[in-house]
Amino acid sequence: MSDTDLIAATAAGTAALIRDRQVSPEECLEAWLERTAADDLNGYLWRADGESATNGVDGKADSPVAGVPVAIKDIFCTAGVPTTAASKILEGYRPPYSATAVRKLADAGMPMLGKTNMDEFAMGSSNENSAYGPALNPWDRSRVPGGSSGGSAAVVAGGLAPWALGTDTGGSIRQPAALCGIVGLKPTYGSISRYGMIAFASSLDQCGPLTQDVTDAALLLSQLQGRDEMDSTSTGIEGGVALPSAEDLTGMRFGIPSDLIGEGVDPGVKAVFDRTVARIEELGGTVSEIVLPHAGHGISAYYVLAPAEASTNLSRYDGVRYGIRDSNADLTSMYEVTRGDGFGPEVKRRIMLGTYALSSGYYDAYYGRAQRVRTMIVRDFDAAFVDVDFVITPTSPSVAFGLGEKTTDPLTMYLNDLFTVPMSLAGIPAISIPAGMAAPEGGGSEMPVGFQIAAPAFGEQKLLEASFALEKAINFDPSGGRVR
Amino acid sequence: MSQELEAVIGLEIHVQLATETKMFCGCRLSFGDEPNTHTCPVCLAHPGTLPVPNRKAIEYALLIAAALECEVAPRSIFHRKNYFYPDSPKAYQISQYDIPIAGAGKLGDVRIHRAHLEEDAAKMIHVGESGRIQGSNASLVDFNRGGTPLVEIVTEPDLTSGAQVREWGQLLRATIKQLGVSDVNMEEGSLRCDANVSVRPVGSKELGTKTEMKNMNSFRFIERGIEAEVTRQKELIASGGKVVQETLHFDPSTGELHSLRSKEEAHDYRYLPEPDLVAIAPSAEMLVAARDALPELPAARAARYRDELGVQESAALLLSFETDWAAFFEGVISEDDSIEPRVAANWVTGEFSAELRKQDQALESSKVTPASLANLVGLVSSKRVSHSSAKTVLESMVADGADPLVIVEEQGLEQISDSGELETIVKAAIENNPKPAEQVRSGNEKAIGALVGAVMKETKGRADGGEVTRLLREHLGL
Numbered sequence: 001m002s003d004t005d006l007i008a009a010t011a012a013g014t015a016a017l018i019r020d021r022q023v024s025p026e027e028c029l030e031a032w033l034e035r036t037a038a039d040d041l042n043g044y045l046w047r048a049d050g051e052s053a054t055n056g057v058d059g060k061a062d063s064p065v066a067g068v069p070v071a072i073k074d075i076f077c078t079a080g081v082p083t084t085a086a087s088k089i090l091e092g093y094r095p096p097y098s099a100t101a102v103r104k105l106a107d108a109g110m111p112m113l114g115k116t117n118m119d120e121f122a123m124g125s126s127n128e129n130s131a132y133g134p135a136l137n138p139w140d141r142s143r144v145p146g147g148s149s150g151g152s153a154a155v156v157a158g159g160l161a162p163w164a165l166g167t168d169t170g171g172s173i174r175q176p177a178a179l180c181g182i183v184g185l186k187p188t189y190g191s192i193s194r195y196g197m198i199a200f201a202s203s204l205d206q207c208g209p210l211t212q213d214v215t216d217a218a219l220l221l222s223q224l225q226g227r228d229e230m231d232s233t234s235t236g237i238e239g240g241v242a243l244p245s246a247e248d249l250t251g252m253r254f255g256i257p258s259d260l261i262g263e264g265v266d267p268g269v270k271a272v273f274d275r276t277v278a279r280i281e282e283l284g285g286t287v288s289e290i291v292l293p294h295a296g297h298g299i300s301a302y303y304v305l306a307p308a309e310a311s312t313n314l315s316r317y318d319g320v321r322y323g324i325r326d327s328n329a330d331l332t333s334m335y336e337v338t339r340g341d342g343f344g345p346e347v348k349r350r351i352m353l354g355t356y357a358l359s360s361g362y363y364d365a366y367y368g369r370a371q372r373v374r375t376m377i378v379r380d381f382d383a384a385f386v387d388v389d390f391v392i393t394p395t396s397p398s399v400a401f402g403l404g405e406k407t408t409d410p411l412t413m414y415l416n417d418l419f420t421v422p423m424s425l426a427g428i429p430a431i432s433i434p435a436g437m438a439a440p441e442g443g444g445s446e447m448p449v450g451f452q453i454a455a456p457a458f459g460e461q462k463l464l465e466a467s468f469a470l471e472k473a474i475n476f477d478p479s480g481g482r483v484r
Numbered sequence: 485m486s487q488e489l490e491a492v493i494g495l496e497i498h499v500q501l502a503t504e505t506k507m508f509c510g511c512r513l514s515f516g517d518e519p520n521t522h523t524c525p526v527c528l529a530h531p532g533t534l535p536v537p538n539r540k541a542i543e544y545a546l547l548i549a550a551a552l553e554c555e556v557a558p559r560s561i562f563h564r565k566n567y568f569y570p571d572s573p574k575a576y577q578i579s580q581y582d583i584p585i586a587g588a589g590k591l592g593d594v595r596i597h598r599a600h601l602e603e604d605a606a607k608m609i610h611v612g613e614s615g616r617i618q619g620s621n622a623s624l625v626d627f628n629r630g631g632t633p634l635v636e637i638v639t640e641p642d643l644t645s646g647a648q649v650r651e652w653g654q655l656l657r658a659t660i661k662q663l664g665v666s667d668v669n670m671e672e673g674s675l676r677c678d679a680n681v682s683v684r685p686v687g688s689k690e691l692g693t694k695t696e697m698k699n700m701n702s703f704r705f706i707e708r709g710i711e712a713e714v715t716r717q718k719e720l721i722a723s724g725g726k727v728v729q730e731t732l733h734f735d736p737s738t739g740e741l742h743s744l745r746s747k748e749e750a751h752d753y754r755y756l757p758e759p760d761l762v763a764i765a766p767s768a769e770m771l772v773a774a775r776d777a778l779p780e781l782p783a784a785r786a787a788r789y790r791d792e793l794g795v796q797e798s799a800a801l802l803l804s805f806e807t808d809w810a811a812f813f814e815g816v817i818s819e820d821d822s823i824e825p826r827v828a829a830n831w832v833t834g835e836f837s838a839e840l841r842k843q844d845q846a847l848e849s850s851k852v853t854p855a856s857l858a859n860l861v862g863l864v865s866s867k868r869v870s871h872s873s874a875k876t877v878l879e880s881m882v883a884d885g886a887d888p889l890v891i892v893e894e895q896g897l898e899q900i901s902d903s904g905e906l907e908t909i910v911k912a913a914i915e916n917n918p919k920p921a922e923q924v925r926s927g928n929e930k931a932i933g934a935l936v937g938a939v940m941k942e943t944k945g946r947a948d949g950g951e952v953t954r955l956l957r958e959h960l961g962l
Contacts, residue, residue, distance in 0.1 A: 077532045090531065097525045099532060196532040203759035231534050232761050312564050312756055315575030316529045320625070331623075335568055358566075358754035367756075 003031040011068050011162040011216040012243075018067040025067030029053060029111050032069045035160050036113050041136045041145075041483065043155040045074050046082045047114040054111045055080070056098070061109030065223055071161035073152050074115040075122055076102050076207075077196040081112075085198045086130040087120045089342025090323045099196020100228045101165060101207050108223050113161050117151030120344045121314065122172055122200040124148050125416040128407055129346045136403075137180060138481045139447055143400040143440075146176030146416075152210045153180040157481035163211040163220055167197055169204045170302050171395075171420025174432035177210050178395035178450020181434040181481050183471075184210045185217045185464075186420075188457045189427035190235040192221075193228030199313040201306035202233075204424050212478065214433060214468045218243050221460065237460055244461075244468035249285030252466055254453075255388035257292040260422070264415065266398045268438025272449040273394045276435045279473050280392075285466075290384045290391065294376040295422040299414060301377070302421045304357050304370035310347075311354030317342060349410065374425045381426045385456045390466060393419040395432040395450030399440050423454045430454035431467050434476040448481070487685045489721060491714040492692070493649055494597075494641035497656060498634050499666045500604060500674040501544045506631035507603040508535030508578065515672055519626035527631040529573035534760050537562075541633035542764055544665040545585050545601050546774040548635050551659055551781055552596045554589030559765045560600075562758040567751050570625050571605040578603050579636075581755045585764055591659060592783055594652050595640040601764075606630030641680065641691065646710035650703040653677060657703075658782040658805035670701045677703070679710055682727065683717045692717075693727040697734060698744065709734030712741060785810060793817075793825035799833045808847055809833070815854025816861065823861050831861050835875060839882045851885025860888040872945035873897040900946050903955075906939075909947075910955040913938040924960050932956055 001022050009017060017023045029050065036047045053069065056079065072078060075085050077095035084090040098106070106112070119129040127134045127150025135151040137143040138158030145154040149166030153176035156164050166173040168186035177184025185208045192207040199205060209220035222241040228234045256277070265273075277287055319325035319338035327337035343351070357366035384391060396416055406413045423430040435451035451470075455463040505512055509526035526533040549556050563581035564574075584600035606627045612620035637656070643649050657668045657675055668675040677700060682692035697713060700706045712734060717727050731744040780788075786804035789795040795803070803810045809832065816828045836857060840850060860877055863869040869877065869892055877891045892898055900906050913935050914921045923931035932953065939952045 077530070083531070085531070093531070095525070095530060095532070097530070194532075195534050198531040199760075201759075230536060232536050233534075233759075308756060309759055312566050312576050312754070315566060315568065316531070316573060318568060318570075318575060320570050321528055321573060322530065331570070355754065358756055360752045360754070363755075 003034070006031050007035060007159055009162075010212045011065070012219050014068045014162055015065050015219070025059065025109075025111075028067055029069055032113055032161065036155075038483070039155070039160055041138055041141070041154045041158050041160065042133050043117055043135045043151045043158065043160055044071070044114040045084065045086065045117050045132055045151070048081075048112055052081065053113060057106045057111050058109050061107060063108040063223070065105075065219060066109030067111075068162055069111040069113045070105055070220075071113045071116050071152060071155050071164035072102060073118055073149050073164065073166045075118060075167050075198045076165060077198065078102055078112065078115065081115065083115065083198070084131070085121045086118045086132055087317075087342065087344070087347070088131040088324065089317045089339070093323050095196075097196065100193035100230060101224050102196065104223060104226070105165070116149070116155055116164060119148035119150065119172075120347050121198065121310070122148040122167055122169055122205075123310070123346050123350055125171070125175055125413055126401070126403075126406065127151065127154075127176070128403065129344055131344055134403060137400045137447075138483055139181065140400065140445060143402055143444075143447065144179065146179035146396070146400065148172040148176075149184075149210060150176045153177050153182060153184065156180070156210050156212060157182045157478065158483040159481075160483065163209060163216050165207065165220075165224075166210045167200075167205055167207050168420075168424065169200050169206075169306060170424045171417040173208045173210060174420050174430060174450065174452060175396050175416060178432045178434070178452075179400040179448065181448030181476065181478055182210060182212060183214055183217050183431065183433050183467075184208065184450075185221060185431045186423070186429060187221060187225065187460055188237070188429045190233055191237050191429075191458070191460070192224045193226070193231040193234045195228055195230035199309075201309040202313060203309060204302075204306060206424075214431075214464060214471045215243055217431065218464045218468075237458055239461075241460055241464070244464040246465035246469040249280055249283040249466060249469050252285045252390065253388040254280055254285050254287045254390045254392050255290035255384055256287065256392055257295060257384070258289045259291050259293065260295045260419065261393055264397050264418070265394055266438065266441050268441075269394050269396070269398060269449050272436035272438055273451065276451045276470070276474065277392070280470065283469055283473055287392075288388065290388055292377070292380040292384060292391070292422060294373060294380050297373050298377055298422040298425055299418055301370040301373035302417070302425060303353070303414060304366050305374065305425075307350040307354030308357045308367050308370075309354065311351045311358065314343075314347065314351055346410070377422055378426045381422075381428060381454075381456070389455065389459075389462065391454040393452045393454075395419060395452040399438050399447035399449060401440070402442070419452060428454055428457050429460050429463055431463055433467050433471050433474070434478070435474055436476070448476075489683045489718050490686045491644050491710075491717075492641045492682050492684060493643040493645075493710060494680045495637075495639045495643065495649065495653070496678045496680070497637045497653075498676040499548070499637065499660055499668065501541050501633040501635060502664075502666050502674075503538055503540045503544065503633055505538060507538050507541055507601070507633035508631055511631065513632055514628050515674075517628055519624070519628060522628045523630075527573070528627060535578055535758075537761060537764070538633055541601060542585070542766070543770065543774065544633070544663075545599065545635050546766055546770060547663050547665055547777060548599055548637070548660065549586035549589065550774045550778050551663055552586070552589040552591050552599065552637070554586035554596055554599055556766060556771060557583050557585055557587060557764075559583070559763040560585040561763050562601075562761045564756045564758050566754045566756070569605075570623065571608050571630070573606065573627065573630060577605065578758055578761070592652060592655055594642045597638040597640050599635055599637045602634050602636060604629055604632035604634050641682075646707035646714070649679065649710055650707040653703045653706060654805055655782060658807070662779055662781055662807055670703070673701075676701075677706055679706060681710055681713045681717070683714060683721065693729050695727065695729065696731045698731055700734060705734065705736040708736060708739065709741070712739060716741065789825070789829065793829075795826050795829040799829040802833045803829060809837075812847060812854055816858045819855050819858035820862050823858060823865060827865065828858070828861055831857065835878055836882075839875075839878050843882050845882060850882065852881050856881060856885075856888060863888060863892065867948055868892075868899055869897060870899045870946055870948050872940060872949070873899065876945065897944075897946055899948055900943055903951075906943075906947055906951065907955055909939055909942050910952065910959055913942065914956070914959055921960060924962070929962075932960075
């Protein structure tokens with residue numbers, strides 16, 4: 001068994017090789033550490049060595065994923081290992097504990113390859129808001145990998161990790177997965193513990209897998225899901241998650257929210273979407289138009305609610321207990337200088353937006369109204385799921401854009417999340433699978449296009465079955481993303 | 485013409501719950517331990533940590549709600565109260581805002597507005613002369629206290645004087661103590677009371693501008709502080725001035741009021757529904773359990789002592805407000821059916837309590853048992869020992885825990901029951917004290933005290949005072 005074959009295998013495939021003793025866990029880890037050492041995508045903010053990768057990992061774990069290494073988004077606390085959320089304010093911070101998700105993977109015998117790059121505190125759609133420079137898209141290094149889980153998407157697509165852990169607040173798993181040509185799953189809110197996941201917007205944040213294929217997504221989700229007594233909002237997925245096996249889509253009903261997918265979708269992306277819809281019908285699925293009347297307001301509501309929660313979640317970075325402290329002159333200076341130096345411009349923008357939205361006298365007009373919109377979007381989906389089993393959209397309105405292309409216009413950047421935010425607000429599961437290639441609007445070589453499928457809350461198993469059948473029919477070629 | 489003004493006072497009381505662990509993490513509660521030894525990533529607000537509510541704290545809050553006859557919200561929620569200060573590691577306190585666990589209720593004649601659950605802040609120590617953050621050389625934070633469960637009880641503005649606040653505050657403290665949910669120790673801060681004080685013309689329905697009095701650590705100080713503030717406000721208005729909304733501190737050593745901060749500096753707390761917690765929805769079983777767990781509360785107990793047992797009002801209140809004294813009293817009367825509760829109550833709250841104080845002893849460590857005190861009261865009631873001899877016996881009982889009967893026998897304190905013997909002593913007293921005897925005969929009945937005293941001295945207190953007076957009057961021809 002050559003290293004090249006090993007690296008080419010999916011995570012599930014690697015697990016099988018280890019189980020069948022074709023390769024030992026040690027050899028497997030060594031091969032992958034060689035890959036991470038070659039990272040030229042700025043995908044990792046911290047890379048493990050042989051010792052730190054297996055520190056705390058149960059080497060004798062009896063699990064279907066034992067020995068398969070994983071990359072962890074730098075938003076997860078990892079005991080004794082630098083954890084910055086790509087922010088300068090947490091420079092040098094080594095948490096005293098590990099996130100529940102991280103601990104579960106270590107308990108299942110999975111070594112950690114490293115901590116992946118991201119937008120600072122998960123705020124961004126291009127990874128350009130990292131304090132440590134952007135991760136690059138392995139298909140075209142002049143382009144962004146998406147965000148906020150850009151590093152996780154880049155290392156999986158680039159063959160620098162078999163799979164990775166990410167987080168999704170308004171699209172932060174699905175959009176970078178789409179832009180990098182891999183699978184990204186945001187599970188139902190509450191499926192996976194948030195304990196130890198650095199909070200951006202607590203009512204929206206959810207952990208999930210970024211993987212080479214749907215089977216890997218199911219496998220990683222099965223290890224992550226579960227109620228955690230350290231997270232009062234966690235529930236787990238009743239009955240657990242099994243590996244999908246559906247051959248076709250017979251009897252499955254898909255709905256297209258045409259009112260949402262209107263203007264603003266690149267023609268190349270639209271063409272891939274339409275081709276994929278045709279495939280669904282070829283596989284025996286039915287496709288109809290549905291309405292989500294309030295989903296179009298999702299972005300507006302999201303950019304009130306998420307910053308409002310962020311403004312209070314990020315107040316703890318005050319220079320008192322951990323991270324940097326840039327002034328000792330007096331209490332106010334300590335707060336102002338530390339936070340002024342420590343946070344990047346997008347984080348500051350959202351803290352200010354959120355602080356304003358929660359101010360006395362403005363609360364009802366902003367936060368209160370946004371909450372009401374959120375409730376209406378929840379009802380929109382409830383109504384839609386009476387008639388269909390799944391809601392489908394393009395994951396992102398465009399393919400990966402150029403570095404620096406949208407950084408001067410935050411509003412255009414926010415529109416990247418147009419199709420992913422409504423599902424986050426509703427708390428329902430949604431997956432992005434690679435569906436084809438399209439040329440960027442401004443020219444350049446073809447880039448991957450993602451296809452989003454959403455299901456009712458805790459409908460992960462059905463979602464994975466449908467995605468599995470569709471993935472097989474699409475037969476996407478990921479080799480263009482592999483780092484050579 | 486000057487209008488008569490009345491005070492309007494409302495209270496906010498913070499009660500630290502005596503749970504084993506903190507409100508939102510598993511750290512043990514502690515008082516006076518080495519600083520920062522009871523902390524964890526959650527109560528230090530490390531990135532990524534989440535709060536998990538303490539079930540016991542919720543049960544305690546439901547118990548308080550039941551004792552204060554509050555309506556319990558079917559689904560109450562937590563909010564984040566945002567403010568930057570080193571005593572608040574998350575930079576927000578998890579508290580309850582628009583839907584508290586307990587709504588309208590009452591205790592005695594004061595209505596309760598609400599009661600809610602929250603977490604305590606950490607403790608700040610400012611190093612420097614001022615003892616305050618301004619001008620200090622350094623500030624230290626002890627996170628042991630941070631996250632201690634609190635119930636904040638807010639009254640309606642139903643109180644009208646410092647004295648009423650003290651009395652009601654003592655009733656509240658006794659009630660909470662009886663529930664066993666808090667140490668209610670004001671000096672250690674497990675019970676803290678803030679008062680909102682305003683004045684208005686008598687008969688007016690509108691409230692005047694209030695000031696807030698913070699951090700007073702005894703009900704005596706609260707009484708004095710409120711009286712001082714009410715006086716200040718009345719004089720201010722009488723002289724044409726206006727009350728300014730501000731926070732005041734009362735210095736009990738000087739009797740002065742100092743302004744801590746004015747309303748202009750008030751925080752905008754930017755309340756946010758806490759997304760990390762789900763609603764508290766007490767089950768029917770939990771509500772029933774809280775009601776069933778309610779012990780007899782001080783107010784009800786005082787009424788029972790007074791109305792059913794005939795105990796004097798003052799003694800009934802004293803006993804009811806102190807759980808261990810009430811238990812002692814009930815022990816005394818259950819020993820001996822022939823003892824009148826009224827008499828026993830007077831002995832417990834009067835002579836016995838005074839003797840303990842005199843010998844610097846506490847009830848819980850006293851060697852005197854309810855049974856032995858019952859024996860003593862029985863000896864007095866059956867006139868085997870005089871009231872004044874009984875005090876001597878009590879002194880020995882408190883000192884070394886001896887049996888009262890043994891003391892009486894050893895010291896020969898048995899009451900003189902031979903009326904012939906007593907009559908002889910009475911006659912001698914009249915003869916030996918002609919001056920007071922003459923005064924009594926000529927109508928000054930008070931002078932009889934000197935003659936009683938003479939008899940008592942002669943009998944070493946072994947005579948029954950009532951009988952002595954009766955005999956003296958008989959022999960003086962009254």
